[in-house]
Amino acid sequence: MAASPVAIIMGSQSDWATMRHAAETLTALGVDHVTRIVSAHRTPDRLIAFAKGAKADGFQVIIAGAGGAAHLPGMTAAMTPLPVLGVPVESKALSGVDSLYSIVQMPPGVPVGTLAIGRAGAVNAALLAAAILALHDADLADRLDVWRRRQTESVAEAPSEEAS
Ligand code: RP5
DSSP states (O other), X not given: OOOOSEEEEESSGGGHHHHHHHHHHHHXXXXXXXXXXXXXXXXXXXXXXXXXXXXXXXXXXXXXXXEXXXXXXXXXXXXXXXXXXXXXXXXXXXXXXXXHHHHHOOXXXXXXXXXXXXXXXXXXXXXHHHHHHHTTOHHHHHHHHHHHHHHHHTSOSSOOTTTO
């Protein structure tokens, strides 16, 4: 069986409530993926092993979610040539602004594609990962088109009392 093209990593079990939306979106698009807890601070050796081995392990895109002092996406990007999409997890103390600033302000030369805070970022990271893979996968490109068409069709012309 071919290796999973996407790895979803997160700094803590507590990030799963957010990152599950990335996993669910990839599942809906038929994109195989693995999920792992990899903490930049609590399990640094696990991070190094994962990031340095990610390309050889067959991954093509990494989605990394973390909160607070969110160094996981940036440190991962420092150790792999693969594209890294960062998801700032909403933190209790600072509502995820700390996570966002930690992930988005990378120095030139080590990019992390940073998404929105929370669920929106997790969903969009999955959609971006799928779009990257779809460049070389016509079937996935078709599934992505269908996904977007369904989204468009689900938007009502006018607001209703029942739906709000
Ligand atoms: C970060 O610290 C994690 O990404 C998480 O968002 C945050 C809090 O972690 P826990 O204390 O809930 O494990 O490393």
